[in-house]
Amino acid sequence: MGLCSSKVEPDLPKIEERRSAEDVHTNIENLPDEALDFNTNDASIRAAPIYADKDEHCSTENNDVKKTSSIISKVDSGTGKKTRFSTNETNVESPIPLEGPTQLKKYILNNPNVKLSTSKLLKDDMVNQTANKSSLSMSNTRDMSGVYSPLGDLQDTSQNEDTHKVLLLGVGESGKSTVLKQFKILHQGGYTNDELHKMRPVIYKNLLEIASDICKARRKYKIPVGESDIKNFKDTIRDVDEFMNTLSLSIENRGDFITRNVPLEDAEVNDIVGLPPKFFAYLAILWKTPATQALLKSKHRKNFHLLGNASYFVDSLERISKPDYVPTVDDVLKARIQTSGIQETTVEMQEDNIKLKIYDVGGQRVERKKWIQCFSNVSILIFCVSLSDYDSPLEEDTKINALSESIQLFDSIVNSKWFVNTQVMLFLNKIDIFIKKLKQSPLNNYFPEYSGDPDDAKASVKYILTLLKSRNRANLTIYPHVTQATDSSNIELVFATLAETVLENKIKNLSAI
Ligand SMILES: Nc1nc2c(ncn2[C@@H]2O[C@H](COP(=O)(O)OP(=O)(O)OP(=O)(O)O)[C@@H](O)[C@H]2O)c(=O)[nH]1
Numbered sequence: 350m351g352l353c354s355s356k357v358e359p360d361l362p363k364i365e366e367r368r369s370a371e372d373v374h375t376n377i378e379n380l381p382d383e384a385l386d387f388n389t390n391d392a393s394i395r396a397a398p399i400y401a402d403k404d405e406h407c408s409t410e411n412n413d414v415k416k417t418s419s420i421i422s423k424v425d426s427g428t429g430k431k432t433r434f435s436t437n438e439t440n441v442e443s444p445i446p447l448e449g450p451t452q453l454k455k456y457i458l459n460n461p462n463v464k465l466s467t468s469k470l471l472k473d474d475m476v477n478q479t480a481n482k483s484s485l486s487m488s489n490t491r492d493m494s495g496v497y498s499p500l501g502d503l504q505d506t507s508q509n510e511d512t513h514k515v516l517l518l519g520v521g522e523s524g525k526s527t528v529l530k531q532f533k534i535l536h537q538g539g540y541t542n543d544e545l546h547k548m549r550p551v552i553y554k555n556l557l558e559i560a561s562d563i564c565k566a567r568r569k570y571k572i573p574v575g576e577s578d579i580k581n582f583k584d585t586i587r588d589v590d591e592f593m594n595t596l597s598l599s600i601e602n603r604g605d606f607i608t609r610n611v612p613l614e615d616a617e618v619n620d621i622v623g624l625p626p627k628f629f630a631y632l633a634i635l636w637k638t639p640a641t642q643a644l645l646k647s648k649h650r651k652n653f654h655l656l657g658n659a660s661y662f663v664d665s666l667e668r669i670s671k672p673d674y675v676p677t678v679d680d681v682l683k684a685r686i687q688t689s690g691i692q693e694t695t696v697e698m699q700e701d702n703i704k705l706k707i708y709d710v711g712g713q714r715v716e717r718k719k720w721i722q723c724f725s726n727v728s729i730l731i732f733c734v735s736l737s738d739y740d741s742p743l744e745e746d747t748k749i750n751a752l753s754e755s756i757q758l759f760d761s762i763v764n765s766k767w768f769v770n771t772q773v774m775l776f777l778n779k780i781d782i783f784i785k786k787l788k789q790s791p792l793n794n795y796f797p798e799y800s801g802d803p804d805d806a807k808a809s810v811k812y813i814l815t816l817l818k819s820r821n822r823a824n825l826t827i828y829p830h831v832t833q834a835t836d837s838s839n840i841e842l843v844f845a846t847l848a849e850t851v852l853e854n855k856i857k858n859l860s861a862i
């Protein structure tokens with residue numbers, strides 16, 4: 350069974366042919382095993398997209414350029430090295446002074462009058478080029494909250510033929526803003542020391558939230574101090590519970606780490622200038638106590654919220670507690686800052702003559718009513734689904750399973766009239782957390798219809814993908830990618846396919862002239 354359906358666009362049969370179930374490069378069910386080659390013993394992910402080219406035929410107005418090749422290549426996300434599974438000969442017949450596919454692509458992009466009968470242009474080369482050479486620049490990031498009048502501003506920018514609109518959608522915490530951070534890291538020279546330093550309060554706030562969530566859950570499920578906490582932990586747990594209790598009600602007397610007298614829930618990141626040293630010790634003990642660990646593995650886990658990267662930050666407590674602590678890039682990627690409103694970012698891919706306007710939105714329910722403001726003229730929709738949400742509740746409504754909400758949201762987006770001409774990249778994200786969780790918390794505990802091997806991560810991912818795909822009643826072309834948004838090498842590959850898709854769209858538009 351194919352994972353991706355094709356739209357019927359008679360003008361461009363070759364494109365649709367390539368995107369059929371047999372050819373599509375991210376058709377997980379039909380891929381060789383290497384395509385889903387994530388190492389289940391290791392948090393590092395090796396999930397690479399597959400590029401499949403087949404019997405390409407590109408004809409310009411006056412000249413024919415033929416390439417008969419059948420290539421399936423895989424790019425290793427760690428090394429960037431490409432492996433070919435099979436290739437045939439390439440035959441170029443063209444009086445256009447072209448030395449290779451890059452030149453052909455440039456020629457076409459620089460000559461808008463050239464008409465193409467298909468957009469398929471030696472994709473291997475494009476992938477290399479976009480992954481390795483493209484110079485991107487990001488500018489003009491602005492918070493659009495409250496700025497928009499519906500459709501006005503946004504329609505204007507997206508109607509510029511050189512600007513391609515990319516929209517990031519998904520429920521809260523699915524990884525949208527982390528994907529955006531990767532643009533900065535991969536193509537904007539990354540974070541300066543100053544920028545890293547400024548992230549300190551964010552990390553502190555994440556730690557406070559982790560402690561607060563655990564204390565609340567312990568109280569909710571009546572896990573009394575000492576029930577199964579080993580003897581030496583009892584006093585500390587009592588202290589930390591009391592400490593967090595005070596903290597979440599009022600922090601009036603906590604001037605040592607908060608500059609304003611506001612409850613934790615209302616504290617802005619800038620309110621937090623530091624944390625008292627005992628807090629780090631408290632949190633470390635609170636986390637490792639047997640009762641807390643049992644709670645994290647218990648059936649109650651699906652009913653309380655906890656940051657996905659809680660264990661990463663708890664493991665890093667010693668480092669973070671140091672007075673001269675400066676967050677690392679990894680800390681920044683793993684940190685959680687909820688997006689509110691709409692963030693617009695311009696990214697220029699200069700070498701490919703592509704300009705992207707990327708829109709990042711807040712994914713929580715209350716935020717979604719703002720989304721429609723940026724639904725028009727979207728070239729590429731990146732829909733993020735957090736795989737690791739399968740056993741977690743929504744942060745804003747703990748009665749709802751977060752993955753079910755994601756599937757439901759995907760349903761309403763892909764079947765919406767706004768996206769009938771949009772390419773959809775589906776990011777099956779947080780594969781690293783998913784793999785770790787699966788060992789302790791089998792998928793079929795939450796999705797009983799899953800009948801595969803509980804330990805089989807690939808089968809579990811495929812099942813979730815099938816659930817999502819079954820909602821694609823509009824038959825949109827969907828490109829699924831298994832991703833770890835916190836892993837730059839993994840996302841770099843996905844960006845390469847994004848650039849490639851934009852180029853194809855551009856050429857497709859040229860062909861329609
Ligand atoms: N380990 C891991 N953490 C991830 C991954 N993707 C995102 N995260 C973390 O998940 C949390 C939420 O990510 P965000 O990018 O803020 O999610 P979002 O979709 O922008 O959320 P909203 O702004 O609320 O809509 C952050 O702590 C990220 O570091 C991933 O692939 N692996």
Ligand SMILES: [Mg+2]
Pocket residue numbers: 525526527686687688709710711712
């Ligand atoms: Mg966000």
